[in-house]
Amino acid sequence: MKSHQYKTDLKWTGNRGNGTAGYRSYDRSYSVMINGKPTLEGSADPAFRGDVSKWNPEELFLASLTACHMLWYLHLCADEEIHVMSYKDQASGVMEEMDNGSGKFAEVVLHPQVTITHTVNLDKAEKLHQRANEMCFIANSCNFPVRHEVKMKLI
Template sequence: MFGEHRYSVRTEWTGDRGTGTSGYRDYDRAVTIEIDGKPALLASSDKPFRGDPSRWNPEDLLLAALSECHLLSYLHACVTAGVVVVGYTDQASGVMREDGRGGGAFQEVVLRPQVVVADESMVDAATAAHAQAHAWCFIANSVNFPVRHEPTIAVA
């Protein structure tokens, strides 16, 4: 089944300290991200860019999107392969490099899923399901840097 899916989000800058963007240090990087029917997400830039480290930043959100997309795709791949997953955690990390001209880009993301399956006989298929999950992950297919996987599989 093919389809086109559309998404929308409202992003509002809430960091005007009374003088707008009159200077680089004169405004807060506070942002509120909203989608109808969902809790508001408080965001900012990362701390090195004068942001609030207690809020989500775009780099956090990209890493979270890659991790969650792989998780959801992986669970689907396991169902189709007859693998019963009873636990899944990921310790994802990414490297972003500044280019010295005010920009930069992610160089790579590494997902480290720790999967627990119901039976020893499922370990090989559970390991193989990561490749299928990667192929199905909409977010991983949308980025221009490597998304690597270093999974571990345990038996309940």
């Protein structure tokens, strides 16, 4: 088995001068730095006193899941000589908040819209989404179902 390591640096940037003296006394802002890449500015979801203009962890999680699925799908299509000409996804997720304030994602639905050349077996191209889900590193790390509602287009 191969092992891959990843590193990020996170810095809380929301100290207004009094730290966490009270629940309303600090911003939920943070910066994520990865060597050689642009800094990502994040915050909590607005429902949790976050800044709507910044990325929140839930959005980043959903983006990671849909990006991983797409990358595996493209890989599998290339292996099968299926020519994908365009791919986009408008993924959605449901996070449930518990009475104690914790929460978890209950479900994610990917909505891939894929355009492929007409020289391919459409059924085979659709079935590769299930295989991509089985291969996706992020989906394999989830404890909830990741569903797919695929729209295929031939050109």
